[in-house]
Amino acid sequence: MGVVHRQTGRDGTFAWEGVEAEPYQGGGASAGGSRSVLIGPREGAANFAVRYFEIPPDGRTSSDRHAHDHGIVVLRGRARARLGQDIREVGAGDAVYIPPDEPHQFETLGAEPFGFLCVIPSKEWLKTRGGRR
Amino acid sequence: MGVVHRQTGRDGTFAWEGVEAEPYQGGGASAGGSRSVLIGPREGAANFAVRYFEIPPDGRTSSDRHAHDHGIVVLRGRARARLGQDIREVGAGDAVYIPPDEPHQFETLGAEPFGFLCVIPSKEWLKTRGGRR
DSSP: OOEEEOBOOOTTOOOBTTOOEEEOOOSSTTOOOEEEEEESGGGTOOSEEEEEEEEOTTOBOOOBOOSSOEEEEEEESEEEEEETTEEEEEETTOEEEEOTTOOEEEEEESSSOEEEEEEEEOHHHHHHTTOOO | OOEEEOBOOOTTOOOBTTOOEEEOOOSSTTOOOEEEEEESGGGTOOSEEEEEEEEOTTOBOOOBOOSSOEEEEEEESEEEEEETTEEEEEETTOEEEEOTTOOEEEEEESSSOEEEEEEEEOHHHHHHTTOOO
């Protein structure tokens, strides 16, 4: 059966009915933030997951490099994105693709939290390709 | 290398640098709309794709049923969603999961276009599970 998680955030914030925002540690001393799994195993999704991350002002995601790729769409705020050797500024509405094994990190810019959707493929699929998540 | 498609839409509309909005036919006589592949084979994404669909007022998506599942996050507007036997109203910010083989269709409600992100798994992954896209 289809699952709907209704948006309950107001005034440009994001929260969803039936979805718990878990603490997300991120990277560095300025860590703090949240991770909300909108679509994943709990919804019965076996092929991919869609998560929402929110990183506070002065915060950053952990510096990551792994075999799974990311599809990202920014919902609010701005960040400095490190994508391999590249530094890019990204903001609300931008779409970002991070290929497998590319080092990446996002650092919030400005006074607004940086919020983004992040798609990952299923662990099982990656196993068939010799990767891992 | 990471790919960034910058959002160029203004005043609540959506468009992306380096992404062409293709015509999307949809279902019924009131068809018309667009499909923008934000992350897919062109970006090097082999595990999933992220597309943006926009359905005009009085328009609808095609009535679909297939082996691949969908992860959806609504970016603008409202729609009547048919999810199997269920009819739900969905709007900006809502997240929707449509499992494999569930009949589904979205019909725009109100005067604003209905715009949504739609994630699909890769064809190759579905083949390993005996499905198709």
